[in-house]
Structures are given as structure tokens and as C-alpha cells.
Amino acid sequence: MGQTRLSVRNRLLLLQEEYRDTIVGVSLFCAIILVIAIPIVTRHISPIVGLQKVMGVVENVTTTPLSPKAIVGRGIRYVYQVRLRDSGILVFVQGEVVSPHMIGSEVSIEQQHHLNGTDTYRLLNE
Secondary structure (H helix, E strand, O other), rough: OOOOOOOOOHHHHHHHHHHHHHHHHHHHHHHHHHHHHHHHHHHHOOEEEEEEEEEEEEEEEEEOOHHHHHHHHOEEEEEEEEOOOOOOOOEEEEEEOOOOOOOOEOOOOOOOOOOOOEEEEEEOOO
């Protein structure tokens, strides 16, 4: 009976025209979210304002990276779960393979206080 056949190209052009305002709105919304998220994501790039040496006990050790593809060019490192002596907080600290630490051993850690209020930890090789 009088059905018209639309090509795929014409259907896409019709969809593009019909949803143009929606696509622009969603794109603008995503751009605004990205602008808001950039400072949150880059918070870890805060300067160190204070250092403190703390002691802890190794509770667990794993190797990183776990993916064999990620090993290329980076090498294997240990990730230690260390319980801090003074506060009892469990922190994660990376260490070199050349200087392993056993579970239960006491280690020296440098606590780094950042300008944004966060703390990071670095294993001291003593």
C-alpha cells in the first residue's frame, strides 16, 4: 500500500535532527561534571607540608602489579599492610623487592602530611 522505505542514512539523519537538543544538553552536562571532578581527582597532587617518622608492624604482604602485562617496564614491588603503633591505623605502603620485610616485623615509615589534609606513607629503608 503506500509505505515508503527510508534508507539507513535517512533514518540516522532523522534521529540526529530529532535528538539534537538532547545530545547537546547531555554533552554540556557531562562537560560540567568533568570540570567539577577535575579538582577532586587531582587532590593527591598536594604539596607535602610536614614529615613524621612512625613505626608499624607488617600484617600482610602482596606483590604488585598482579597483572603480568603491567610488569613490563615497571618491575615487581611489594605492597605492605602495616598497622601503625601509635594510632593502630592500617595503612598500605609500597616497598622495593630488594629489601623485603617479613610479616610481624617492625618497620619505619615516613608519614607525609599534605596541604589538603591527607596523609601518605613511604617505607623507610633503614
